[in-house]
Amino acid sequence: MFWRRKPDEASEAPEAAERPDSPPAVPEPPPAEPVGALARAAAFKPLFAEADEDIEVAFEQGLERTRDGFMSRLRGALAAGPDGPAWDDVEETLIAGDVGAALAMDVVEEARKRRDPDGAEAAVRSVLQGLLVPRVGHWEPRATTPGQPAVVLVVGVNGTGKTTTIGKLATRYTHEGRTVLLAAADTFRAAAIDQLLIWADRAGVQVVSHAPGADPGAVVYDALDAAVARNADIVIADTAGRLHTKSNLMDELTKIRRVVDKRLPGAQPETLFVLDATTGQNGLQQAQAFHAAVGLTGIVLTKLDSTAKGGIVFAIEHDLQVPVRFAGVGEQASDLLPFDPDAFVEALFA
Numbered sequence: 001m002f003w004r005r006k007p008d009e010a011s012e013a014p015e016a017a018e019r020p021d022s023p024p025a026v027p028e029p030p031p032a033e034p035v036g037a038l039a040r041a042a043a044f045k046p047l048f049a050e051a052d053e054d055i056e057v058a059f060e061q062g063l064e065r066t067r068d069g070f071m072s073r074l075r076g077a078l079a080a081g082p083d084g085p086a087w088d089d090v091e092e093t094l095i096a097g098d099v100g101a102a103l104a105m106d107v108v109e110e111a112r113k114r115r116d117p118d119g120a121e122a123a124v125r126s127v128l129q130g131l132l133v134p135r136v137g138h139w140e141p142r143a144t145t146p147g148q149p150a151v152v153l154v155v156g157v158n159g160t161g162k163t164t165t166i167g168k169l170a171t172r173y174t175h176e177g178r179t180v181l182l183a184a185a186d187t188f189r190a191a192a193i194d195q196l197l198i199w200a201d202r203a204g205v206q207v208v209s210h211a212p213g214a215d216p217g218a219v220v221y222d223a224l225d226a227a228v229a230r231n232a233d234i235v236i237a238d239t240a241g242r243l244h245t246k247s248n249l250m251d252e253l254t255k256i257r258r259v260v261d262k263r264l265p266g267a268q269p270e271t272l273f274v275l276d277a278t279t280g281q282n283g284l285q286q287a288q289a290f291h292a293a294v295g296l297t298g299i300v301l302t303k304l305d306s307t308a309k310g311g312i313v314f315a316i317e318h319d320l321q322v323p324v325r326f327a328g329v330g331e332q333a334s335d336l337l338p339f340d341p342d343a344f345v346e347a348l349f350a
């Protein structure tokens with residue numbers, strides 16, 4: 001087992017002085033006040049949106065493209081003409097927005113039936129909202145047994161944003177004062193280990209990794225051992241993401257799951273599926289395959305900022321009855337929003 005923290009070259013990076021383990025030798029000058037766009041960003045987008053109103057603002061910004069594309073078309077179709085809303089167009093728009101054909105039909109049928117006194121838009125909005133899994137408050141990784149770490153397994157197809165999401169989560173929880181340890185269990189790709197190390201370095205967290213090609217289950221086992229020994233609060237494991245049709249990938253994930261059960265009986269790991277929002281209904285099929293194999297408990301929807309769609313949120317929650325926990329709205333560490341169904345729908349219809 002290797003304990004790997006920071007790549008050597010990182011010690012020469014300009015931000016090295018900011019790290020807690022390398023205090024500056026001389027007092028630093030006060031930071032310059034942000035100006036222009038930076039100041040606006042600081043005002044409107046706190047590093048981690050926590051308060052409901054911050055999340056709403058961040059969603060509104062992150063969903064700009066969705067609102068301008070999918071939603072403005074939906075609005076157009078819903079706006080009552082002389083003969084009422086153009087329901088066929090509404091259905092087509094929902095399909096184009098990744099809601100899925102069968103579900104789009106059901107949504108339209110239900111919305112029409114309701115004859116909402118507030119109008120067709122209000123009806124569609126409330127039908128869509130009703131597709132989302134109800135939840136209370138924001139999700140947090142929690143240990144089921146006191147003194148044990150909370151375990152988060154991150155699964156999904158390569159390229160969807162797994163590593164980036166892990167980096168964002170590590171940054172978030174470290175920021176909250178929790179000790180995070182990463183397990184580099186995507187041993188299939190050497191680059192995946194390296195990339196995880198880069199994010200770990202940025203977040204200032206430790207990584208347990210083995211050599212490329214090693215047994216992913218062994219990496220997870222060692223990471224759990226290390227987390228217990230070091231009193232870490234959260235272990236987040238990266239996993240391989242070759243195509244979901246490969247049954248050996250699913251076997252590997254099942255094995256990792258068994259390793260967690262063996263090392264931390266009763267731990268109930270959170271299994272987060274990372275879904276690239278730009279892949280639409282294909283992504284939904286991936287999610288179904290992963291859910292059947294390992295039982296997903298949450299979803300992270302990435303790249304919501306870079307698609308004009310967004311209907312996939314309704315499709316996936318309705319289909320799997322698994323809640324979206326976070327939405328990725330950019331490539332920076334802070335571009336991960338706790339998913340709030342009300343804020344999401346509010347931002348879509350804003």
Ligand code: GDP
Pocket residue numbers: 157158159160161162163164165195241302303304305306327328329330331335
């Ligand atoms: P992995 O192969 O699943 O680990 O995917 P990566 O984490 O390497 O991400 C693949 C690409 O997606 C990278 O270029 C990331 O910067 C980008 N990415 C990840 N999350 C987001 C997001 O929420 N928004 C945008 N715009 N890009 C993202």
